[in-house]
Amino acid sequence: MTTAWQWITVVLAMAILLQAVLASFGLFEGEARLVDVHRELGNMLPLLALAQAVMAAILFRRKVLRASSLWIAIVLFPLVTGQLMMGYETSENATAIALHIPLGVLLMSLTTMNAVLAWILHPGRR
Secondary structure (H helix, E strand, O other): OHHHHHHHHHHHHHHHHHHHHHHHHHHHOOOHHHHHHHHHHHHHHHHHHHHHHHHHHHHHHOOOOOHHHHHHHHHHHHHHHHHHHHHHHOOOOHHHHHHHHHHHHHHHHHHHHHHHHHHHHOOOOO
16 A cells, blocks of 8 residues: 555646646646646546545555555545645735745645655555
């Protein structure tokens, strides 16, 4: 299960990074379809974050995962969910867009940190 843990951390981190790319090209290059893809991918991210949190809890309980990785995974779920909710408010609320972008940067940082920890602290079989 630790290999699955490693990969789910990478998938979430890459999905968050992809979100920034999709939004940037969609908004600044006028590619409306990319904004639609950004929204649809965003709809899936809370489920991925929840799966990561559940997996982290299981691995922590089995004494395979450190508390730091567990807490990052637990914190990510409400942050990703809040990001999704703010994303739907950005067209009508300047405060939402003002928070949506920095929260995305925070999510990129946390997911990347968790992925790095997963691969450094749980390298799996070699």
